[in-house]
Amino acid sequence: MYNVLIADDHAVVRYGLSTLVNKQPEFNVVDEAANGTETYLRVEQGDIDILIMDLSMPPGESGLITTKRIHDNFANVRILILSMHEEQEYINQALHNGAMSYVLKSSSDDELLKALRQLMNGQEYVDKNIKLTTDDLAKINTDGTAVNLDGYAGLSKRESEVLPLITLGYSNKEIAAELFISTKTVEAHKANIMQKLHLKNRAELIRYAIHNKLIDL
Known part of the structure; x- marks a missing residue:
């Protein structure tokens, strides 16, 4: 059984995701968070295997930054970004910052479940509606899109x-x-x-x- 944390600023979205994920025998939603700070603090407490997180949870820390901080300090937590952002810049940087999966909110439930099962097996997954070019892969795998401050x-x-x-x-x-x-x-x-x-x-x-x-x- 994989423990899942769901992070989204909309309560109705968290409820829908929790309901969907808890119907799957391999996963158990153990908690929810509404912003980046809450998400990091909950991961810090332990027992989280998979994090499903939105990138935009205003007001507060950018999800891109939260992703990087969690990956840097809790590399064993597998991060799945579920976002409305279809811009390549967001996708590239999220993956670069440590997300193992990126799924669009406009995609079907099946796409999310497919991503979860890939993460369960330790494999990365990108939404079938997202096309990564050779240039995108280069940006993801180098320091070109990192927060360089x-x-x-x-x-x-x-x-x-x-x-x-x-x-x-x-x-x-x-x-x-x-x-x-x-x-x-x-x-x-x-x-x-x-x-x-x-x-x-x-x-x-x-x-x-x-x-x-x-x-x-």
């Missing part, structure tokens, strides 16, 4: 989680409650983020995050 790459795991919450206007107390840390720790993370990214205030941080597609608004 020296300052951001230098952030710690917790600092990466604090960043989108700051941009969304969460107070120190709210960030502390969300991440189960103290307000003093939040303040220290904020100072480190600003120093590492060479930014002076929240307005500059918001521009930085939007420009580099670190968050969805």
Whole structure:
């Protein structure tokens, strides 16, 4: 039995996916998440074999960034992106960042189930409606589409989680409650983020995050 986490910002979508997946004898949906931060924190708790995740779960961290963070820190979790984004740029970068599968929301349930069974066997799967060219494969397998930000790459795991919450206007107390840390720790993370990214205030941080597609608004 494979434990599945479903991440999507729409409750009705999560319910539909949970119902479909739980009908399959090989899979069991153990939890749901509504944004990138919740998704990462739940994966961090353990017992997740497969993650089915949307790329756009505003407001908050970009799904592309969440994909990369989970792949970098929990490589055993098999990530299936289920997205409305059909643009090749999103597909290439999601696969480059560590997703093992990419399925379009416009596709049939059978396509999603086929992808799940491929993941169960440790195999990658791309929606039959997506055509990958030689150039696309080159981008996926090189650093050309990676998030290439020296300052951001230098952030710690917790600092990466604090960043989108700051941009969304969460107070120190709210960030502390969300991440189960103290307000003093939040303040220290904020100072480190600003120093590492060479930014002076929240307005500059918001521009930085939007420009580099670190968050969805």
